[in-house]
Amino acid sequence: MNLKEINVFIKNSVENIYDEIVKVRRKIHMNPELGDEEFQTSKTVKEFLKENNIQFEEIINTGVVATIYNGEGKTVAARADMDALPIFEENNVEYKSIVTGKMHACGHDAHTSIQLGVAKILAENKDKWKGTVRFFFQPAEETDGGAYRMIKAGALNFNGETSKKIDAFFALHMAPEIDLGKIGLKYGKVHATSAMLELIIYGVSAHGALPHKGVDAILIGSKVLEFFQSIISRKIDPREEAVISIGSFKGGETNNVICDKVKMLGTIRTMSAEIRSLIMETIKRDLPKFVESLGGKVEINLKEGYAPVINNDRITEFVEKNIIDLYGKESLEILKEARMDVEDVSYFLNEIDGCFFRLGTRNESKGLIYDLHHPKFNIDEESLKIGMGLQLKNIMEYLK
Template sequence: MVSTFPNSTSVDLSRVRLSIRSLQPQLVEWRRYLHQRPELGFQEKLTSEFIAQKLQEWGIEHQTGIAQTGIVAIIEGLGTGNKGLEVKDESSQSPIANPHRPLSPEGTPSSPIPKVLAIRADMDALPIQELNEVPYRSQHDGRMHACGHDGHTTIALGTAYYLHKHRESFAGTVKMIFQPAEESPGGAKPMIDAGVLKNPDVDAIIGLHLWNNLPLGTVGVRAGALMAATEIFQCTILGKGGHGAMPHQTVDSVVVAAQIVNALQTIVARNVNPIDSAVVTVGELHAGTKWNVIADTAKMSGTVRYFNPAFEGFFKQRIEQIIAGICQSHGASYDLEYYSHYPPTINDAGMAEFVRSVAEQVVETPAGIVPECQTMGGEDMSFFLREVPGCYFFLGSANPEKGLAYPHHHPRFDFDETALAMGVEIFVRCVEKFLSL
């Protein structure tokens, strides 16, 4: 028999255990509460208070105020007979290799150390005015959960609740990381700097993103690069203004800027191996005040995206070379600011295989597993993945039949809430398998 929730029309949920399916109404309630109260990065006070209230109510140990509004909760398994982590050859891709497990004087593993798995969820919203006409629409003007972070927080809360109630089903430790400011300016690195991966040391980390680019009932998971590096540049071209009829008396910043915009496209076309993927986009260009006045300044800004970590630093250097050369040829000068926002989000091969093996138990295969799911979007989960082995994956959440297929960051973005229970099921199974008895 196919089990469905009221909001689902086509997904077989028989692989989601009844005890998690029974949480679905509560998950929906939490998600809609959060959706009505969106908060921007490092301003997630109401969200943080809601999470802390639930954790306290359930008796889950937690710490608040990390990187301003972040929270870390600790759930200790009660299972006995934990075998610790199997130490394999250094070349092994096993997701259960423990780099923190000490060796005895003879060079063999000492007594087993309980494993630690972290689960990360982001909490922040976007500066977007919601256009959805739903009972749970945003109550905060100009702010909206338009990327699914309300769902991420809800899935993590549901996972924490379930694991705390079923601590006998696993051994070791689960760290639930509720992170602020993923959209900007980035809360992962400040949380890492605050020590969230230490005491006890995290062996591996997982996280998910509800993904309206995939249909409900699918999981996008792959080894290696999943999401791109995000770099930002802002440039002001300094020319010499004048009368539109007397260009010989000027240094036209618009002409200089136009040539720069065109030339920047040659970086990907002629400096990047065609096998690699990269993007250079100029998203803003502002100049001039009147039709007959040659502008003395032009301002542009844009973004750079790439998967290959070897490109770190390359685009900054090449962009400045092009800008400097064109400005010099026209007698202009420039002011360039360049920011490396997030590195590429790169999954550990062993952890990606681990998550895939778990997801196959929850979604129908093989169609339910989507390995070709890369995106040039950026994610500061990348900072966690630089510190410990881990996997970030996409959980399909689109349902076009119900109009729930608008893209992320759209003012009408919404997702099929059936994905909430599916997310909890996947996280719980990951914990039970990773922290196996």
């Protein structure tokens, strides 16, 4: 097929299964499951694959890897995350979550449904492409990095073999900050890397009227906040992106006792693993001495989070051409700034040349304006068509 024929085929195919995929998306949306609890979602995925004669294997309990073999040729992979969030949904829709306190507030229900639609169309039209396509249905993106665990468990292997290389990787994320019909594309660094921070500061209790007889852990904690910001402002090149955020500061039980213990929880986010390491090493080396100079002691627990998301320039340029060819230049939105939130798709991109792009879902006329992780987040379901179409375009053009 030539370019025009491929585009017509893609748009017609997506239109034909749109209603079916909307039903799948709404079923998943109504039954949200948290990370590593995606048993019903995984069952829905596997039933859909079975109905369409697509081979699959289970991995790390709720994960699924589906593979379509279609003769000699290159190999392409795609990924969809499946987990929901511990949020009470506030949308008034017929497919509202029926699980109290859980909600698909990050669009993973749409990611999974789009990927199932793409798999179905490719499986039914093997005469139009050659090679192999692998689909990763991933648990626990929101929690402890299901992508890393899938890879460690052998998701990239073929029948136990590591010799067959995956040539390209494509993944998407719903984007309520981008208007419906547009696709956001970023070259190079896309998402930050992170680390989790937990501190326990120990002081000495005393009567509130006699503070000089104690060591105020709350006062030390306030100085520690300043210490963190001095790392950002004086240890890091100002041209680098980095932020330390403390989200929890707890200490003391009453109003007339000097606090002897403070617990602080926070995150470190940077655009490179090197800067993250610098910050973590500075905290471990210098913070104990700083706290001791104020009369206290500190326990430090630091844990590395996800790796940074970095798109491959060659594959990103390939996706850019596909967006323009399939949907027109007006549909392309080149993103200039990286996001400081994290995404464990980074682990796939560390192993495979690929591109992670953002699919516009915002529609102000329908009130679809809320950001990710908001209790009123929802998508314009027309975006399912656009997502399926572009993923089909990416895969078919790469494998033609």
